[in-house]
């Protein structure tokens with residue numbers, strides 16, 4: 314049987330709202346996580362986790378141009394269309410989608426190694442086979458073509474083409490051929506490839522030998538890899554991005570250790586990794602600029618993912634400063650050096666002061682030399698922006714010495730509104746108006762750069778096998794509408810990428826969270842894809858290039874739902890069949 318489990322999961326709120334123990338049962342979002350599908354942490358632990366987010370403010374923030382927090386008030390739905398030529402796409406990443414982890418000469422990545430350690434990933438899932446995108450890319454391009462996507466955003470696996478990580482050692486031609494075939498077939502189908510060079514899968518040997526992004530030698534190795542990609546694919550690829558979401562690479566990989574390579578270097582690891590990543594980005598941009606730009610005529614950017622931070626009280630200066638601090642520690646950490654040449658002043662002030670209080674002789678935040686600053690400044694032809702959710706922010710003091718970390722350095726608390734829908738991932742609440750604010754902030758702070766939205770979407774828990782994903786249609790409708798308002802505000806947004814094309818390996822959550830427009834039946838070795846209703850809905854946004862009028866837009870959901878009922882039946886039949894064929898029909902964790 315397909316369908317949703319409505320578990321009646323009750324959300325607890327703590328933080329400064331003092332709502333621990335309060336109950337909230339969502340009405341609109343039925344495909345919810347069940348208690349049994351969640352990692353085994355107690356309610357008390359959850360309360361503690363959320364209570365963590367409470368901290369205080371000491372210094373002021375200086376910004377190039379102030380963002381006006383009172384502007385862009387939350388308005389009603391805006392019926393209009395995007396400028397002609399606006400690019401619509403969907404995204405994936407190599408480790409999350411390709412599978413084929415040891416096929417055709419691919420080397421091991423840090424994620425291959427990390428997922429082999431017991432207890433790191435929900436249910437010890439791995440991306441070994443994942444969606445089998447390596448073998449099914451032709452089928453996937455047919456899906457993209459059917460949706461009339463203008464672009465496909467994917468990443469190149471570094472160890473697939475350089476198994477040891479080093480260009481000087483061995484180039485894996487079979488890996489190169491895979492990406493050539495993918496790119497050629499996309500272009501044959503008039504789908505523009507937008508390529509990310511690094512979506513988190515560092516070659517494992519570089520981690521073992523040098524400590525990965527803790528080591529500045531990665532800058533040159535990454536540049537060699539990028540240079541090879543420009544050489545082999547650059548005559549066909551015109552949109553490059555160096556890194557996807559360096560915040561997660563740094564914080565989750567080297568600070569909390571929840572992601573590969575799993576290092577827990579609190580208060581230093583993330584800053585050091587980020588420092589080397591920023592340098593690597595700049596070097597690759599210069600390589601393209603010097604060696605390839607005139608021949609290939611492409612662009613090089615970076616994809617930064619950040620949540621919006623809204624002051625709890627927009628009339629309270631301390632809340633405003635805390636919210637700005639949240640954003641500067643998130644987006645500004647990477648964007649400010651790249652656009653303006655150095656770290657945000659507020660990061661230098663806070664981390665410097667706290668390092669001093671710890672008795673350290675220098676700030677835990679590394680310093681760029683004057684030469685490095687001018688080398689890094691301006692190394693962005695366009696900004697890739699990933700955005701999923703929003704937090705309310707208020708100041709909270711974290712005295713130095715009590716476990717200094719990236720999180721405590723910010724002196725703030727993150728809060729959420731219990732009314733915000735959160736159908737899937739714990740951290741992801743649907744707050745569309747935050748997207749418009751984020752886009753306007755980018756315009757104000759960084760000189761209105763060309764922006765491509767590189768990831769935006771919402772998940773459901775794996776217990777949900779309902780392909781009629783009403784909540785995802787609502788999320789896309791509202792977020793894309795806020796992006797449309799931002800375009801009207803004058804933000805230079807040129808394209809949008811729905812995250813993700815397929816359900817895929819969701820990092821430490823394994824396969825338990827599904828972001829896909831297409832459902833993937835991971836329990837079937839053929840990894841069949843089934844369209845969720847949101848495919849039909851997104852198709853209509855694309856074919857109308859926005860939201861032409863109320864009457865039409867209001868019919869879209871109804872029409873989309875008409876088609877998903879038959880997809881549900883197909884999936885149910887296929888699963889019944891596989892149940893008949895297998896002794897253990899369902900993975901233990903995939904009960905419906």
Ligand SMILES: CCCCCCCCCCCCC/C=C/[C@@H](O)[C@H](CO[C@@H]1O[C@H](CO)[C@@H](O)[C@H](O)[C@H]1O)NC(=O)CCCCCCCCCCCCCCCCC
Nearest residue numbers: 363365366557558561618720721727728729739740819820
């Ligand atoms: C002293 C204070 C200590 C506070 C410690 C709290 C730690 C909070 C950590 C906040 C985590 C937020 C993580 C969000 C990350 C996303 O921005 C990031 C986006 O990247 C893209 O995401 C896609 C979907 O995830 C992904 O498929 C794609 O590849 C990627 O490019 N996503 C990720 O990095 C994925 C992993 C996120 C895992 C986060 C687990 C955090 C669990 C904390 C849950 C509690 C949150 C409750 C919120 C209440 C706030 C008041």
